[in-house]
Amino acid sequence: MIFGNPEHTLGFGASALGGLYDDVPEDAALATVEAAWQMGIRHFDTAPLYGSGLSELRLGDALAGLPRHAYTVSTKVGIRLVPGRPNPLYGAPPLGPVFDFSPEAIRRSHTESLERLGLDHVDVLLLHDPDDHVEEARRALETMRELAPTVGVGTNSVETAAAFVEPGDVDVVLLAGRHTLLERGAGASLLPLCVERGVPVVAGGVFNSGLLAGGATFHYTAASPEIVARRDELARICARHGVPLAAAALQFPLTHEAVTAVVVGARSAAEIEEDVRLFNLPIPEGLWEELELAAGDPSNRGVS
Secondary structure, eight states, rough: OGGGGGGEEEEEEEEGGTSSSSSOOOHHHHHHHHHHTTOOOOEEOOOTTTTTHHHHHHHHHHHHHSOGOOEEEEEEEEEEETTOOOOOSSTOOOOEEOOOHHHHHHHHHHHHHHHHOSSOOOEEEEEEEOOOOOOHHHHHHHHHHHHHHEEEESSSOOHHHHHHHTTTTOSSEEEEEESSSSSOOTTHHHHHHHHHHTOOOEEEOOTTTTTTGSSSSEEEEOHHHHHHHHHHHHHHHHTTTOOOEEEEEHHHGGTTTTTTEEEOOOOSHHHHHHHHHHTOOOOOOHHHHHHHHHOGGGGGOOOO
């Protein structure tokens, strides 16, 4: 399993390369991936949805010429790109998303992803946000196993992830924004279940859309005063231990045995270099203990 490899403990999430939140010039996108590579990152996660294929195109361009055996790529299926449904992301082609987990759509999506990435295979294929299509998506896994050696589910729903882990349907879970310093909802049930089933968890969205890294956005919308107050309290606790809040946010998911990797996004070489620095900062045990006390009962810390 690739996610037990120390080289994959920190991965690069390529959503920003598709224009999430702001435009990213092509040269900046390529420089960002190059910096990630130079900093030792060897796992890259993308999806057709990110910029209607723009993320995959740019990631493929950036990885071209690098030794294929030295890195892993994960992408996603289940969302078809259809002309006439514009993607609102900056710089994205005029294509929009439609959920489709049929075998034909899975195969076509996989083929188109390989073309955009310039690869002959991907290492991991994930169901993309199948929250309202669980049974259809479950049937799609059979097709996915014909296409990639590792299959899983990528979602920001604890319940959706559990629906695939419980019966042993998936090899890996990419969970976005639900096991963070601010949101502990996965800790009560999903993470113990993943340990029991032997399913590794990759934590994404560790900054909760930027709020834990100095931004003002939480789950893609403006953060409420209550959430900002909670963030500020966490920052004060971290400051007492001489640790930046963003460093604690990046490293926190790995304090649970179910989590084997963290995926972080970046839109510039400076951002990914800073992320790697924060990821490698020593964290005193006392900080984790104090943050746990501040969180209270993890089962009560989920945020809808």
